Amino acid sequence: MIKIFIKENCNYCGDCLARCQYLGYDTEKAIAEFKKLVDDQETPVLSDCVTCYACNEYCPKDANPFDLIVQRQEEHNSVNIPEGMKQMIADQLKPPGLKGPIDTEGKMVMSICVFADHPKFYEGQLFKDLKLISGRNFFCNLLYLHTGQESVIKQRAQTIIDNLASLNVPEIIFFHDECYAFTTKYAPGLGINVPFNSIHLYEYLYGYLKHNKDKIKKLGLKIALQRSCSNRFNPEVDHFVDDICELIGVERVAREYDRENALCCTAPQGQLGKGDMAKENIKRNMDDAVKHGAQAMVTMCPMCYDTLKRPIRKAGMKKLFIHELVRLALGELDFETLK
Secondary structure (H helix, E strand, C coil): CCCCCCHHHCCCCCHHHHCCCCCCCCHHHHHHHHHHHHCCCCCCHHHHCCCCCHHHHHCCCCCCHHHHHHHHHHHHCCCCCCHHHHHHHHHHCCCCCCCCCCCCCCCEEEECCCCCCCHHHHCCCCCCCEEEECCHHHCCCHHHHHCCCHHHHHHHHHHHHHHHHCCCCCEEEECCHHHHHHHHHHHHHCCCCCCCEEEEHHHHHHHHHHHCHHHCCCCCEEEEEECCHHHHCCHHHCHHHHHHHHHHCEEECCCCCCHHHCCCCCHHHHHCCCHHHHHHHHHHHHHHHHHCCCCEEEECCHHHHHHHHHHHHHCCCEEEEHHHHHHHHCCCCCHHHCC
8 A cells, every 4th residue: 555645546436435434425525525635625524534544445446545634634734733732742752762772582573562551461371472572662653643743654654664673583563553554554655665574463363373272262252343443554454353253263243333334443533622423433333232242342452442441341341452352262361250
């Protein structure tokens, strides 16, 4: 995926905006508003967009419409962040610079992004033989697509890839969708060479289970998947969730708001001052999961996990991170005692 709107690919079918679950446009309206985006005319799309990336996946021509939206959002400051605050937000996650080489101890490396403050995520046999790295030096910065600051990502992209490459390992497992997408799609789209192989968390978990089939306890659970926004960049890895479920005896319920039709967790909506919309969409999401018999909602993004943990409990479901589902199947956790 080239990280730029490809005007030559666009046939103005309107699918990108007509299929959006937040704008409420019919096809005619969608076409008209998208033409305004292309011509850089005033359009409510820029302020109403919840930055979930879905329109890129919806586009049948791979024209990358979200890339145009985020470009215009930055040009016009459509997310209404004061200039001083924009700089503060940008500085918060600026790579401080490596102080020296990191000893990977001959282990496989997993980047846990900036989520070291979630230590419970990295407990158990799945992680004991891995070298975990974290911090701003290895953070992909794709977060800034939610704040209308894509230029920040572009300025830092080469430095982040260089920092990861300095580990001198042939492959890196990425705990978070966005970091995986950054190294496999975003950075290459900018013409940056990525000198290592990237492994998605889903792929790592599936591989671990395949090599430990004798330890698997079939769970007999029904789960709803909370698909992260960043998975829109790399939908090709979604099949690993189905593969994991098949191995461990779990049903991923066929509900309305999954796969291409997934709703975002609403964290960006809350940050952009769309609190009422966020509440409405959380209710839609929870009601849909419960209606289809899900006993638990499974996430893979720490932001989704934190944003939805109370609504999930309130809906009567268990909240599980994807690797916790795997740990259940390996006998490390007990479903009944999970909160």
